Amino acid sequence: MSQEIKAVARRHLATDGADLSLRAVARDLDIVASALYRYFPSRDALLTALIIDAYDDLADAAGAAESAVPRDDLRGRWLAVCRGVRDWALAHPAEYGLIYGSPVPGYAAPEDTVEPATKVILLLAAIVADAAPPSADLPSALHDDLHRLIAGRGSTMPEDQLDRVLVAWTHLYGVLNFEVFGRLDSMIEARSDYFDHHMHLMADLAGLPT
Amino acid sequence: MSQEIKAVARRHLATDGADLSLRAVARDLDIVASALYRYFPSRDALLTALIIDAYDDLADAAGAAESAVPRDDLRGRWLAVCRGVRDWALAHPAEYGLIYGSPVPGYAAPEDTVEPATKVILLLAAIVADAAPPSADLPSALHDDLHRLIAGRGSTMPEDQLDRVLVAWTHLYGVLNFEVFGRLDSMIEARSDYFDHHMHLMADLAGLPT
DNA sequence: TCTTGTCAAGAACAGTGTTCTCGATACGCA
DNA sequence: TGCGTATCGAGAACACTGTTCTTGACAAGA
Numbered sequence: 438m439s440q441e442i443k444a445v446a447r448r449h450l451a452t453d454g455a456d457l458s459l460r461a462v463a464r465d466l467d468i469v470a471s472a473l474y475r476y477f478p479s480r481d482a483l484l485t486a487l488i489i490d491a492y493d494d495l496a497d498a499a500g501a502a503e504s505a506v507p508r509d510d511l512r513g514r515w516l517a518v519c520r521g522v523r524d525w526a527l528a529h530p531a532e533y534g535l536i537y538g539s540p541v542p543g544y545a546a547p548e549d550t551v552e553p554a555t556k557v558i559l560l561l562a563a564i565v566a567d568a569a570p571p572s573a574d575l576p577s578a579l580h581d582d583l584h585r586l587i588a589g590r591g592s593t594m595p596e597d598q599l600d601r602v603l604v605a606w607t608h609l610y611g612v613l614n615f616e617v618f619g620r621l622d623s624m625i626e627a628r629s630d631y632f633d634h635h636m637h638l639m640a641d642l643a644g645l646p647t
Numbered sequence: 648m649s650q651e652i653k654a655v656a657r658r659h660l661a662t663d664g665a666d667l668s669l670r671a672v673a674r675d676l677d678i679v680a681s682a683l684y685r686y687f688p689s690r691d692a693l694l695t696a697l698i699i700d701a702y703d704d705l706a707d708a709a710g711a712a713e714s715a716v717p718r719d720d721l722r723g724r725w726l727a728v729c730r731g732v733r734d735w736a737l738a739h740p741a742e743y744g745l746i747y748g749s750p751v752p753g754y755a756a757p758e759d760t761v762e763p764a765t766k767v768i769l770l771l772a773a774i775v776a777d778a779a780p781p782s783a784d785l786p787s788a789l790h791d792d793l794h795r796l797i798a799g800r801g802s803t804m805p806e807d808q809l810d811r812v813l814v815a816w817t818h819l820y821g822v823l824n825f826e827v828f829g830r831l832d833s834m835i836e837a838r839s840d841y842f843d844h845h846m847h848l849m850a851d852l853a854g855l856p857t
Numbered sequence: 858t859c860t861t862g863t864c865a866a867g868a869a870c871a872g873t874g875t876t877c878t879c880g881a882t883a884c885g886c887a
Numbered sequence: 888t889g890c891g892t893a894t895c896g897a898g899a900a901c902a903c904t905g906t907t908c909t910t911g912a913c914a915a916g917a
Contacts (some may be wrong), residue, residue, distance in 0.1 A: 455749060459874065471875075472896045480874060538749025539665060540828055551833070578837035579844055586834065604818075604845060611821020618750055623761070624796065627788035634789055635814060638852070669905065681906080682865050690905060859917085866911080873904065882895080887888105 439476045441466065443486060450487070450531040455538075457484065484535070485550065491532040492553030498525040499557055503564075512637075512645045514564050519609055519636040522557060526613050533617050537610055557609075562594065562602045564645070570598045571644040598643075605639035612636075649686045651676065653696060660697070660741040665748075667694065694745070695760065701742040702763030708735040709767055713774075722847075722855045724774050729819055729846040732767060736823050743827055747820055767819075772804065772812045774855070780808045781854040808853075815849035822846075 445465045449457055459480055463470040477483040502521030506513040526533040536554070575583070575596060583596040612635050615621050616628055625631045641647075655675045659667055669690055673680040687693040712731030716723040736743040746764070785793070785806060793806040822845050825831050826838055835841045851857075 458872085460872080469897055470873090471877090471898080474875075475895060534749035537824075539744035539747075554830070573848075576837065576840035576844060579835070579840045582835050582837055582841070600844075604848060607821040607825060607845065608814075608818050609821075611817045611819075611824070614747075614821070614824060615817060620764075625789070625792050627786065627792055630786035630789045631792070634786055634810075635817065638783075638814060642848070642852075668903085670903080679866055680904090681867080681908090684906075685864065861916085862914090864911105864913085867909090869908085870906085871904100872906105873902100875901085875903105877900080878898090880895105880897080882893105884893080885891090887890085 439486075442473060442476055442483070443490065446483060446487060447532065450535070451529070455531055455534055459483070487532065488536055488550055489553055491529070491536050492550065492556065494529075494532075495522065495525050495536070496553065496556035496560070498522070499560055503560060511564055511568055512640050512647060515561070515640050515643075515645055516633065516636060518557070518560050518564070519632070519639075522609060523613060523616075523632055526617050530617050533613070537614060538618070558602065558606050561606060562599065565598055565602050565643050566594055568598075568644045568646065570595045571601060571642070573597050573600060575600060601643040605636075605643055608635060608639050649696075652683060652686055652693070653700065656693060656697060657742065660745070661739070665741055665744055669693070697742065698746055698760055699763055701739070701746050702760065702766065704739075704742075705732060705735050705746070706763065706766035706770070708732070709770055713770060721774055721778055722850050722857065725771070725850050725853075725855055726843065726846055728767070728770050728774070729842075729849075732819060733823060733826075733842055736827050740827050743823070747824060748828070768812065768816050771816060772809065775808055775812050775853045776804055778808075778854045778856065780805045781811060781852070783807050783810060785810060811853040815846075815853055818845060818849050 442462065445462050446457055449462055449465070453461070457480070459473055460470040463473055473483070477486065499518045499521035502517040502524070503514050506517045508514070526537075579600070580596050583599050587594055587596065587599060612632055616632070621628065621631070652672065655672050656667055659672055659675075663671070667690070669683055670680040673683055683693070687696065709728045709731035712727040712734070713724050716727045718724070736747075789810070790806055793809050797804055797806065797809060822842055826842070831838065831841070
């Protein structure tokens with residue numbers, strides 16, 4: 438039943454936009470609004486559930502796209518992940534907005550949402566780990582942050598490499614925010630080319646062989 | 648009076664978050680909600696006015712920061728613009744979210760908002776215009792888009808150069824979205840260093856001398 | 858003095874999230 | 888079989904929201 442509620446809520450997100458109405462969802466289920474509170478303690482809780490699902494769904498899509506590419510084709514895997522994220526985002530713009538847009542007012546993302554949010558980063562990191570690390574001169578405070586992140590995961594990745602992963606990760610969602618939220622609208626027509634071009638640039642920056 | 652309404656609305660945005668209540672604004676003005684409709688035909692119209700003001704305010708802040716740097720210090724001007732944008736965003740997170748977050752549901756940005764939105768891009772482009780253009784192999788469809796944009800403004804900037812401006816512009820708001828919306832929270836402590844590092848990288852990409 | 862325009866108030870409508878009480882149904886156990 | 892209990896949904900209520908429309912007060916100009 439919780440699954441059914443989430444499914445209808447997702448449908449409403451897709452059609453009506455990001456302002457999810459509990460009463461509308463309930464109407465579609467031939468249910469009164471208060472009955473929803475048997476399954477979700479509040480509207481925020483329902484949104485949180487949708488957010489977690491979206492993160493997982495997104496990571497799955499990216500992972501599936503990558504797994505179709507030979508493991509030694511590093512740049513191919515890189516592009517597959519990026520395009521997988523983009524395809525998912527364009528196919529589910531409202532859910533994308535939910536997780537990568539401005540936070541919903543009065544809604545504080547609970548702890549459950551941070552782990553699924555990192556999955557795409559890990560995907561990118563795993564690809565870069567097999568390439569030659571670029572050498573950059575990082576500010577020492579930033580170096581410490583990166584070191585802490587790496588140590589916290591028991592990894593052995595060089596700081597410079599994680600740095601480039603974060604740069605690419607930032608850029609990936611930078612492009613997608615602009616595209617999904619319509620800021621490229623009367624500006625760039627060749628959206629796929631634009632996106633690929635940016636992601637190639639990031640692959641270069643991360644030291645992936647061409 | 649319209650100015651007063653906007654001022655109170657801005658204050659509400661800053662404290663209560665992005666869900667602006669007309670009735671609450673009216674209460675603060677010792678006015679009944681319907682009286683606001685003398686000055687703004689709808690809630691969306693008020694939001695639009697706030698959005699335009701925010702764009703202008705942001706561009707002014709960035710421009711002011713840049714003008715304090717000698718004009719031949721290209722990288723200095725570049726960093727000044729980027730930091731100016733960041734400082735403004737961190738000082739006005741709700742207004743930043745209004746203009747660079749997910750679009751408000753049911754709200755379509757009117758035509759009036761596209762011109763002020765390009766001001767920061769022009770600031771960056773003016774700096775890069777004085778540097779040596781990098782040469783990239785752009786996809787031809789993207790080349791056409793860039794050519795159209797340049798011709799539409801009567802400019803003579805090489806396509807490769809505008810390309811790098813757009814890359815940097817994308818990255819700038821990519822980093823800021825993550826920082827302002829809290830996605831860096833238990834991840835990067837040295838936010839300023841992190842930001843500067845990213846913007847230096849973009850300056851490199853744009854061919855600015857060190 | 859009469860008219861016109863500007864402003865705000867107030868009621869009304871349809872919608873929202875949330876809480877509470879109440880009744881119905883079904884399950885396990887003596 | 889009968890009883891107690893737990894689960895579920897209905898429905899009313901509360902405090903909100905944006906928006907529209909009517910009404911009335913006030914001031915300026917002819």
